[in-house]
Amino acid sequence: MALLDVKNLTKHFGGLTAVGDVTLELERGELVGLIGPNGAGKTTLFNLLTGVYEPSEGTVTLDGKLLNGKAPYKIAAAGLGRTFQNIRLFKNMTVLENVLVGLGNHHSSHILASFLRLPQFYQSEASLKEKALELLAIFDLDKEADTLAKNLPYGRQRRLEIVRALATEPKILFLDEPAAGMNPQETAELTALIRQLKEQFDLTIMLIEHDMSLVMKVTERIYVLEYGRLIAHGTPDEIKANKRVIEAYLGGEA
Numbered sequence: 201m202a203l204l205d206v207k208n209l210t211k212h213f214g215g216l217t218a219v220g221d222v223t224l225e226l227e228r229g230e231l232v233g234l235i236g237p238n239g240a241g242k243t244t245l246f247n248l249l250t251g252v253y254e255p256s257e258g259t260v261t262l263d264g265k266l267l268n269g270k271a272p273y274k275i276a277a278a279g280l281g282r283t284f285q286n287i288r289l290f291k292n293m294t295v296l297e298n299v300l301v302g303l304g305n306h307h308s309s310h311i312l313a314s315f316l317r318l319p320q321f322y323q324s325e326a327s328l329k330e331k332a333l334e335l336l337a338i339f340d341l342d343k344e345a346d347t348l349a350k351n352l353p354y355g356r357q358r359r360l361e362i363v364r365a366l367a368t369e370p371k372i373l374f375l376d377e378p379a380a381g382m383n384p385q386e387t388a389e390l391t392a393l394i395r396q397l398k399e400q401f402d403l404t405i406m407l408i409e410h411d412m413s414l415v416m417k418v419t420e421r422i423y424v425l426e427y428g429r430l431i432a433h434g435t436p437d438e439i440k441a442n443k444r445v446i447e448a449y450l451g452g453e454a
């Protein structure tokens with residue numbers, strides 16, 4: 201059984217079918233790409249998978265459990281983590297605090313312990329901080345732990361968003377254009393990091409990205425969306441050579 205099993209997923213916005221009859225699977229430990237021209241439905245698909253929108257039709261099953269209709273926080277707790285196309289950080293909180301929010305969400309008993317000021321609160325507070333700093337170190341953000349998120353350069357804000365998503369210990373991480381707005385140097389570093397993440401955290405990752413060299417370098421399989429429909433699926437080499445995909449991209453630029 202696949203880790204994530206998506207069947208006939210559909211989302212209508214009025215007369216527009218943003219995602220139409222999408223069926224796909226993610227196996228444990230895979231790094232899979234999701235590409236397609238602007239407006240193809242990539243972000244909407246992520247929004248359906250993570251509970252931001254309820255599907256008009258179809259099912260999403262994680263580890264044999266149906267996720268349809270569950271609230272986003274329940275889906276996050278079930279193991280689906282994500283980043284957003286438009287960065288969503290707490291801009292006036294520090295780098296460390298942004299990660300602690302992710303960790304805090306995961307350990308709900310912590311809230312009660314902190315309210316009652318139980319001894320384990322101080323213990324867990326220290327261990328949460330330690331864990332957050334470890335995660336930040338992997339992304340070379342630990343030295344900026346006390347910097348306000350809004351004062352980080354853009355590329356590093358994007359990194360921080362990934363750290364925050366990781367803090368919830370997801371089984372699957374959905375990255376929506378993590379390299380958007382990054383310079384070539386930052387993109388190259390991110391490419392290496394995404395590879396490292398997969399190995400180090402035993403993660404399954406689905407990646408939306410317009411930077412084709414990044415997608416082709418890191419992914420094992422790629423799904424291609426156009427006008428809400430899957431038009432191709434294959435290895436990076438197969439996708440590069442796929443006539444239908446080339447047409448979709450040239451059509452988009454014409």
Ligand SMILES: Nc1ncnc2c1ncn2[C@@H]1O[C@H](COP(=O)(O)OP(=O)(O)OP(=O)(O)O)[C@@H](O)[C@H]1O
Binds near residue numbers: 237238240242245
């Ligand atoms: N909440 C919404 N209400 C109405 N239409 C929407 C909504 N969200 C998305 N759409 C439409 O659905 C289609 C798919 O949008 P989506 O953002 O999923 O595309 P995308 O593939 O992520 O594009 P991009 O590469 O530009 O990020 C677009 O036509 C968009 O305008």
Ligand SMILES: [Mg+2]
Binds near residue numbers: 242243244
């Ligand atoms: Mg998008």
